[in-house]
Amino acid sequence: MKDSGKAAVAQRAAGVWSPPEGVKAVVFDVVGTLIEPRPSVAHAYQHAAARHGIERDPETIRRRFATAWRRQEMIDAAATPAFSTSRSREAERWRAIVEDVFDGVPASGTIFADLWEHFGRVDAWQPIPAGRELVQRALDAKATVALASNFDERLLEIAGRLEPLSWVHHVFASSEIGWRKPAPEFFRWVESRLGYEPTELLLVGDDPELDIAAGKRAGWHVLGVM
Ligand SMILES: [Mg+2]
Incomplete structure (x- = not known):
């Protein structure tokens, strides 16, 4: 190499x-x-949450997202075998991250569904x-x-x-x-x-x-x- x-x-x-x-x-x-998200991840989360009556500032979201992301990476690292995945594991990862970011509020499941759809759209991204x-x-x-x-x-x-x-x-x-x-x-x-x-x-x-x-x-x- x-x-x-x-x-x-x-x-x-x-x-x-x-x-x-x-x-x-x-x-x-x-x-x-x-590519990168447009708007930022924190702003996309903020907008999705606001649609369901949950108000959070982007800086708090950014911080909590980073922690939640690391938690999921640690779960994958500790799994046997490490870092194996599947469609269901990826959906579970993002559901857990959204729940962590919004501290498990009842609307978390709906916010997750919104965000899953959002980040699957071409116009959520810019080159x-x-x-x-x-x-x-x-x-x-x-x-x-x-x-x-x-x-x-x-x-x-x-x-x-x-x-x-x-x-x-x-x-x-x-x-x-x-x-x-x-x-x-x-x-x-x-x-x-x-x-x-x-x-x-x-x-x-x-x-x-x-x-x-x-x-x-x-x-x-x-x-x-x-
Ligand atoms: Mg990358």
Whole structure:
């Protein structure tokens, strides 16, 4: 594994980035790398709650969301096997996060349903320009381009209708794979679906642990876009 991340960041900043020599597929994380929520997660939660008569300020929501998110990651890390998942586990994760954020108020279930629908809509997301440019450059270099995300099956619909997600050759979502990053099985699954060796793959992502550290452990090239 060659960690060419630093050189790649400098090249990207200069607008001349292309995948390192020997890389046949560029695999992109999605949320925080290619797209971001619009409005923010905290504001989307605030609006959904307000529709059901629950008033919370975005800063409180942001703080509670971060704690609730970490709690679910710890549950997955402690499971046997660690970081395995499914459509039902992903729905359960988000239901639990919404309940934690709103402290289990009776309307939590309805707020969850609203938010599940909201984040499954194309107009809840906006492209990140730097990510869009990297996808374009990977395509220009004739690499195979894929998405590999801890998002669930809702990604499949969004990816077909929102650039640059719609430009790629393959869309892999954790709920469909059965594993979440950072599980080694997630990376092995993508390798086998694409038919490439670890050293022929580059992961581009924004999460230091789930993308960058886990990608390195899998023997892939990595490029952080934090
Ligand atoms: Mg991300």
